[in-house]
Amino acid sequence: MTAMGVEVSKLRRKRLWLTVLLVLGFELLWIVAILTVSLSRETTAPHTMGYAIGQASQVHAIVAPILATVVVSRLAAMEHDGAMLPVLFAANQSRGSLFLTKYAVAATISTTATVIVVAAVALVAGGQGVPADPGLMIAWLLGLVLANLGIVAIQLLLALLFQRQAVTLTVGIVGGLVGSFAGFVPPTIAAFIPWQYPGLVTPVRMEQTGGTITGFPLVDHLGVLIALVGVVGAACTAAGTAVFAHRVSR
């Protein structure tokens, strides 16, 4: 698809990879730190992959929206800075096509980052003697990939509509940071905030008694949550494309 090729070639010398490396690298460092420290100190709860996922998910739920927001902002700012949107549209690129190709690039980057994070969790946990649990990992990975889609769609729409990137960055980051309150936001509320989806699709939840962690049992209705997330993500993508395509002015 030439539109994709064009989008990728626009990234030359932009050092987007550096920004991604900064955020992703930091997340990986943090996950490694938290997993090694918590697993080595943990005496009560069983060392399952669910435990690892539960711990790592607290980190990922905060960073994933940040990464998606920042990447999308960079992609949109590129066009705003050069005042290229009117030029592209005059050159007969359809607005829908622009939205979808940028979406595809951002989604690819997010998905790749997610895969790296999940792989890292598996590796580090395995290194600490945690037995492998491919089914759980795949469920988590699937959920996370779908969860990203909605975030990328909404953020892209905001980033392309508003030239002031401060707007999209504030929305995306605050939306993600809100989840840091009280560890997990209850699913009923999180279902309405797409930026909370990476946390929502965590296949396990923390069980505590009197302040100590006792385990990370599976969440009920995980399939429903993932489906919800996927549907909302798809809806956001469609809506985002439609809204952007119908804007009359640049």
Added chain:
Amino acid sequence: MSALGIERQKSKRAWILLVVAVLLVGLNVFNGAGNYLGNADIFEAQGLTWIAVWGQAGLLWAILFFPFLITVRAASLTRMEHEQANWRRLASYGAHLRIYRGKIVLLAGFVLLCQAMFVAAVLVVSLALGFDLTPSDVAAMLSWGLLGAVGGMTVAAIQLLVGILVRSFATNVAIGLVASIGSLMVTLVAPLLEAVYPYAQIGVGMRVRALDWPTLPETLGYLTGNLLLILVAVFVGRLVLRRREH
């Protein structure tokens, strides 16, 4: 100071960020109050009142939300000059260093304002929850708030420098955010480094973990350390601006 006045004139829509700040303060303090009410019996038993709210609300405020606000404000201040080659124009007037000074002062005002809002919110909520606040309690809130603001100035100075070096708004914010969240990691992995890690200083100053008055040596160490960090950041910023070719 006219440079400050000029910077204020340029910041037309900064009020939007202040509204966001109010919301975030509200969110954090609400969370703190909710946490208190959820564990009211435990706290009552320990005789903790406003401190519980301060600790819970202040933790995320100091580590995430306050640095986020500072980062966005600093990034906006530098971004407007990167656009349209305004740094070059300012340099052609020989005004670039003066303008930098204006931005620092404006940012300092923003930091103080946000922190003041936080302290005020905790005060209000404490009164609403019916706490008995002694003058020493209020003094604690004000002092710790002020100390936290000093830490905020450190973050501000560093982020302003980052903004001069990095053109992209998003990357700027990403750096500030990652560095702020990194303070959580520092606390986890190397708690001793917390005293020197710049982005952790707000939390240290606000005593969100210690929840007690700092000793005199601690305070002096804190103030000197932060002042040093601020001076270094400002110095490097000036150096970069002066040497930069357009």
Added chain:
Amino acid sequence: MKMLLGLVAPTSGRVQMLGEPFSQRSAKRVLPRVGSLIESPSFYGHLTGRENLDIVRRIKGAPTTAVDAALETVRLTQAAKKLAKEYSLGMKQRLGIAMALLGSPELLILDEPTNGLDPAGIHEIRELIKSLPRTHGLTVIVSSHLLSEIEQMADTIGIINQGRMLYQGSLSGLEDAGRLVLTLEDAEQAAAMLRAQGWQIEQVQGREVTLPVYEDKHIPQLVSSMVNAGVGIYRVEIRRRSLEETFLELTERAQTVQVAA
């Protein structure tokens, strides 16, 4: 031009501005006396034209009246309330010039000032620039690649090619004295005859005989001697090289010199 404003450091050599060697310290004294517009105009898009100018005024410490005066000078008074990011290219250019004028500078450095303007605008700005030394008592340095423009504006010009100053002096110094060119029926025969009579022949080519430009009083004699000899005369004219040709020749010559070196 960037070096004159301290925006770029010279790789070698020194810069002197307004009688002082240019340095970080002297910049503080010198730059307030200089107004400039380098490359594309800079402005804050989210502010109006007037607000932009007011900021520059405050930085330079100019009086409040300076803004209206500057707007008036560049004819932007009507559009002063519009956001700068909505300005057309020409209006942005005018805004940049207005900014340069604030603070009563002694020296104005303008980089392609008529860039993006329509013919009426070009004329206006050109007339403005020409009038500035008279009305504001300042000196203007203009850079342009449009020789026709420079011809109409400047008294003293410099030609820089590949980092070297090829010519610096008055415009008239570049004017070609020209050659007297006779287009004749039989150039060879006529040239031989004229040479024998003592006229200086520079070149004979085809039907053209080229001589240096003699004073007017000699021309009738030249023409009558040819007529008396029965030479068919088609044209008697003075041909001058245009400024463009002079410029191209200068730069080409410099290039060959460089290649040879």
